[in-house]
Amino acid sequence: MxxxxxxxxxxxxxxSGLTSARIDKRTARHKTWxxxxxxxxxxxxxxxxLRFPRVSVLIYFLVAVFYFIPTWRSADVQKR
Numbered sequence: 001m002x003x004x005x006x007x008x009x010x011x012x013x014x015x016s017g018l019t020s021a022r023i024d025k026r027t028a029r030h031k032t033w034x035x036x037x038x039x040x041x042x043x044x045x046x047x048x049x050l051r052f053p054r055v056s057v058l059i060y061f062l063v064a065v066f067y068f069i070p071t072w073r074s075a076d077v078q079k080r
Contacts, residue, residue, distance in 0.1 A: 003039035010035055038063055 013019055014028045041063050049056035 003042055007035045007039050
């Protein structure tokens, strides 16, 4: 539920132009897709947990690793 709220808030910020001037459209689009991917993956893992709890824990771990490892694109934005 919190992931959906965060994704909706982020979409509003991006569409309203409330982001920092340093964030270009490509970076904003990348962050939007990452947020949506996480939200959908967590929801799917919760459903999988009903039948395969260990697989669900593995999915949660992989999503955490996905968010922990920075992408090259976000590293370029931080250097600016």
